[in-house]
Amino acid sequence: MAKNSCQETAKKQAKKSTTSYRRVLLKISGEFIMGDFTYGIDPKMVDWVAREIYLVSKSGAEICLVIGGGNIFRGISAEVAGIERVTGDYMGMLATIINSLAMQSALERHNIQTRVMSALPIAAVCEPYIRRRAMRHMDKGRVVIFAAGTGNPFFTTDTAAALRASEMGCHALLKATKVDGVYDADPMKVSTAKRYDRLSYMEVLTRDLKVMDASAILLARENDIPILVFSINHSGAFADVVQAKGRYTIITE
Ligand code: UDP
Secondary structure, eight states, rough: OOOOOOHHHHHHHHHHHSSSSSSSEEEOHHHHHHTTSSSSSSSSHHHHHHHHHHHHHHHHHEEEEEEETTTOOOOOGGGTTTOOOHHHHHHHHHHHHHHHHHHHHHHHHHTTEEEEEEEOOOOOTTOOHHHHHHHHHHHTOOOOEEETTTSSSOOOOOHHHHHHHHTTTTEEEEEEESSSSSSSSTTTTTTTEESSSSEEEHHHHHOOOOOOHHHHOOOOOOOOOOOEEEETSSHHHHHHHHTTTTTTTEEEE
């Protein structure tokens, strides 16, 4: 995949910035904004993420966002309900639009200009995804939320995050989780789980570490975008990671 001139320009600008990563994509799972609920959106969690974004936006970094839909619907679970997989995936994509709208409202409460751009056009609700228009929003300092994943079934929002980060020329893809990095087992269940500070893209794939889908990892590798996995449970964590501070696992070449 060839890097374009916008990406090159953005990379040059990054060097002049006071923040370590000037343009970043934040990936939040639907599960995170579900909080302690068993389904749907916990407004407290959405507001928490909005506040984290507010702290980063004050530093002048350019931020875009991909939010999952697992708190509402996942295509893979549709078949159990007798719904065919592809239809289920479209339902999952619609779920990400619902989450994106909730996040837009929360960000606007913090006076952050925000645009939702959907890979599935819903003209009455949000803008359609048009790469050049998204670039323009980001150049103007608006937060852009990319909704409806890639717009295609059989993908996930992790892949959408890597895709949009590549298209926007992001300097890093930040994956927010409940734990402070990548482990070789679930640290919530296995007390002896080993944490990694740094991994290569290929190590993630060959060790089958459950960080992001293989397609997301490969896309990030192809476009030389580091993936930083961190916990967004601590106040200021997102701002720290954007400045390459705090605790996170970095995945690079
Ligand atoms: N989805 C899809 N194509 C995409 C992105 C998402 O079909 O490009 C569907 C898929 O069914 C997925 C659901 O949307 O299960 C919700 O996304 P995801 O599971 O990635 O959400 P998360 O786990 O991050 O909350």
